Amino acid sequence: MRFHIDVPKSKTKDVADEKRCCIFCGRELSGRSDKKFCDDNCRNNYGYQHNKYNNDVVNKINKSLLYNRNILKSITKCRRKIVKKQMLVDNDFDFDMMTGVRKTHKQQEYKLLYDYAYRCVNDEDVLVIRWC
Ligand SMILES: [Zn+2]
Numbered sequence: 001m002r003f004h005i006d007v008p009k010s011k012t013k014d015v016a017d018e019k020r021c022c023i024f025c026g027r028e029l030s031g032r033s034d035k036k037f038c039d040d041n042c043r044n045n046y047g048y049q050h051n052k053y054n055n056d057v058v059n060k061i062n063k064s065l066l067y068n069r070n071i072l073k074s075i076t077k078c079r080r081k082i083v084k085k086q087m088l089v090d091n092d093f094d095f096d097m098m099t100g101v102r103k104t105h106k107q108q109e110y111k112l113l114y115d116y117a118y119r120c121v122n123d124e125d126v127l128v129i130r131w132c
Helices: 009-017 040-075 085-090
Strands: 080-084 100-103 109-113 116-120 125-130
Touching: 040 109, 040 116, 080 085, 085 125
Parallel strands: none
Antiparallel strands: 080 125, 100 109, 109 116, 116 125
């Protein structure tokens, strides 16, 4: 059994007549239906801006993670140290930025910042350790 679907002629005409524009500069395109850019210049500029945006986002996050990691490193002279949570807050430590979360076999949850980790031992104190 064959099915036939009627597509209104006006609908198909609208799609065919729809103007396509360069996704970088917005100028109207002509030529192949899958064309996205006017020319190589627009393609290259679009790629550069797209990559720059992605790199900027990643760099900003990495900078925050490294800032946190360096705070932990600077206060942990030996392998483990208990510090006041307020001291981390005073140093603009961002408790939302971490590279991972791990639970020990004792079900203690550590927040990781690369090779350092910490966990809150009570409302005021934080245990900071060298993770590896
Ligand atoms: Zn263009």
